[in-house]
Amino acid sequence: MNIDKTRVLLTGATGGIGQAIAERLAAEGAALLLTGRRASELERLARVLRERGATIAIVPADLTVAADRAELCAVAAQWQGGVNVVIHNAGLNVSGLFDTLADAEIDDIVAANISAPMQLTRALLPDLRAQPNALMLFMGSGFGALGYPGFAAYSATKFALRGFAEALRREYADTTVKVALLSPRAVDTALNDDRVRSLQTAMRMKVDPPTRIADAVVAMIRRPCAERSIGWPERFFLRVNRLAPSMVDGSLRKHLPTIRSRLTPATADPIRGDS
Ligand SMILES: NC(=O)c1ccc[n+]([C@@H]2O[C@H](COP(=O)([O-])OP(=O)(O)OC[C@H]3O[C@@H](n4cnc5c(N)ncnc54)[C@H](OP(=O)(O)O)[C@@H]3O)[C@@H](O)[C@H]2O)c1
Structure with a gap:
């Protein structure tokens, strides 16, 4: 697709990756309908991008709330003749040993990372199908193809999102709507708290700047492909995990003491794991 012909609905526009995507797409001439929960941050971003000449609309919305989704979809259907690209980028992370998570943390991550994009997709599809050329792009994660200790809830939602995108x-496949x-891999944003950053350092994980993800989004809009994972050797690990998961089990088992020590809150009881 020609980026300057796109009218893009971008969720999670107030976050680290979302802002980088918005800036990159605006610079390429896309018209942007931006959404996030923080209205003031959306307004600030819209002001900056409009000063650079971009066409921007904003709709503050909590995507786990049906009324907010309905309002967003109504705008998306009308704005600039209807959006033709949807980037499902909003998401939450919850890390920590699984038995230390609160009920609400599990409910919230499932609602934000999988229920909301599914509901939004269903509501947007009829209008997208009326467009001569349309794209739905989902923001997955390497942890959506390789379950990682300390991120069980997050991994579960990203595996689910990957399955959803594949089936969709x-x-x-025989319509005008492409799905990608x-x-x-890890990205330097506020999604990762200090414990996760400390784990990334201890495990020598590569951490990308958000602009790298924005570049990949632009490339995928230009030439849509079904799936793309960012980073080497991460792509190699994902392949090993698919073909020989027990090898990855063995390798990660050796790192469990490091993972536990980094992800256990400082005040937690090391035996019971509660804080
Ligand atoms: N950072 C990483 O290491 C990494 C790696 C792989 C994949 N990803 C994925 O990349 C995407 C963006 O993450 P990020 O790193 O940019 O995180 P971030 O800086 O924390 O931003 C998250 C964004 O999601 C929005 N959001 C969260 N819950 C929402 C809800 N209920 N309704 C509406 N919006 C909601 C936030 O809105 P408000 O801020 O306005 O509340 C914010 O705009 C996520 O899907 C994440 O899983 C991130």
Whole structure:
């Protein structure tokens, strides 16, 4: 697709990756309908991008709330003749040993990372299908193809999102709507708290700047492909995990003491793991 002909609905526009995507797409001439929960941050971003000449609309919305989604979809259907690209980028992370998570943390991450994009997709699809050329792009994660200790809830939602995108891609293969999944490795944003950053350092994980993800999004809009994972050797590990998961089990088992020590809150009881 020609980026300067796109009218893009971008969720999670107030976050680290979302802002980088918005800036990159605006610079390429896309018209942007930006959404996030923090209205003041959306307004600030819109002001900056409009000063650079971009066409921007904003709709503050909590995507786990049905009324907010309905309002967003109504705008998306009308704005500039209707959006033709949707980037499902909003998401939450919850890390820590699984038995230390609170009920609400599990409910919230499932609601934000999988229920909300599914509901939004269903509501947007009829209008997208009326467009001569349309794209749904989902923001996955490397942890959506390799379950990682300390991130069980997050991994579960990103595996689910990957399955959803794959099925949807096949279901709408003979329509004008293309479906794609982009899976970054670790990215330097506020999604990762200090414990996760400390783990990234201890495990020598590569951490990308958000602009790298924005570049990949632009490339995928220009030439849509079904799935893309960012980073080497991460792509190699994902392949090993698919073909010989027990090898990855063995390798990660050796790192469990490091993972536990980094992800256990300082005040937690090391035996019971509660804080
Ligand atoms: N950072 C990483 O290491 C990494 C790696 C792989 C994949 N990803 C994925 O990349 C995407 C963006 O993450 P990020 O790193 O940019 O995180 P971030 O800086 O924390 O931003 C998250 C964004 O999601 C929005 N959001 C969260 N819950 C929402 C809800 N209920 N309703 C509406 N919006 C909601 C936030 O809105 P408000 O801020 O306005 O509340 C914010 O705009 C996520 O899907 C994440 O899983 C991130």
